[in-house]
Amino acid sequence: LMRPLQGCRGRGVVVGTVTLCLAAGWALQTPGGVSLVVPQPNINATVAQNILLSVEYSCRGAATIEWKHVSSWGTTKIAEWKSGNYVNISTVYKGRVTTFENGSIQLLNVGMRDAGYYFITVTEEYGTNTYGTIIVNVYEIIYEDLHFVAVVFAFLAAVSAILICFMWLCNKSLHLCQKKATHKLTASTTEEIELETIEC
Numbered sequence: 001l002m003r004p005l006q007g008c009r010g011r012g013v014v015v016g017t018v019t020l021c022l023a024a025g026w027a028l029q030t031p032g033g034v035s036l037v038v039p040q041p042n043i044n045a046t047v048a049q050n051i052l053l054s055v056e057y058s059c060r061g062a063a064t065i066e067w068k069h070v071s072s073w074g075t076t077k078i079a080e081w082k083s084g085n086y087v088n089i090s091t092v093y094k095g096r097v098t099t100f101e102n103g104s105i106q107l108l109n110v111g112m113r114d115a116g117y118y119f120i121t122v123t124e125e126y127g128t129n130t131y132g133t134i135i136v137n138v139y140e141i142i143y144e145d146l147h148f149v150a151v152v153f154a155f156l157a158a159v160s161a162i163l164i165c166f167m168w169l170c171n172k173s174l175h176l177c178q179k180k181a182t183h184k185l186t187a188s189t190t191e192e193i194e195l196e197t198i199e200c
Contacts, residue, residue: 034059034124036103038132045110045138053118053134055103061125065103071116078118079105110138 037056045051057063062085067078081087081099089097098106103122107114115138123129 034063034122034128034130036120036122036130036132038120038134041132041134043134043136045114045136047111047138047140048109050106050108051110051136052106053104053120053136055120055132055134057103057122057130059122059124059128063103063125064123065099066121066123067105068119068121069114069116070119071113073113073116110136112138112140114138 035058039054039056043051043053053067057065062083064080064082066080069076069078076092077090078093079087079089079097079099083101087099089099093107096108098108100106103120115136118134118136120132120134121129122132
């Protein structure tokens with residue numbers, strides 16, 4: 001009784017494995033399925049810098065890529081294109097956006113309003129889609145602070161130069177005073193010797 005049961009169980013495992021392999025093969029041949037990789041989900045930039053919103057998608061059919069920007073100023077559609085077909089770039093971003101076949105976009109000359117969330121949607125021709133998000137932080141270079149630092153540095157350099165000149169003048173004056181004192185001392189000693197000689 002035990003042997004036939006093991007044989008049935010063994011056949012069941014084989015049949016199950018074959019069925020699973022057939023189902024996997026059928027799923028691979030069935031249209032649909034898209035994947036998206038976002039290697040850098042957080043980007044820090046400064047004003048006037050060019051940034052690359054890098055992604056990489058893969059799918060079996062043609063795909064439609066759409067980028068949107070969401071910030072405190074609202075939601076703006078940046079671009080939409082179908083691989084190998086058309087590219088529609090929003091008038092707000094005309095001349096500032098470059099699209100790439102892998103789904104990436106490059107933003108030129110970013111400003112403070114470009115900070116926020118960037119959403120990409122990749123839709124395969126069979127209807128399946130996937131999403132990705134990139135957060136962009138834009139920082140302003142405060143030139144006033146740099147100007148202040150430069151002015152303070154120049155002021156300190158000027159004060160240092162004046163102090164060095166003052167110390168040099170003090171040193172020269174001290175040497176002159178010492179020379180005069182030594183000269184007077186020598187002169188008075190000579191006079192005393194001459195007086196003593198005369199008295200004798």
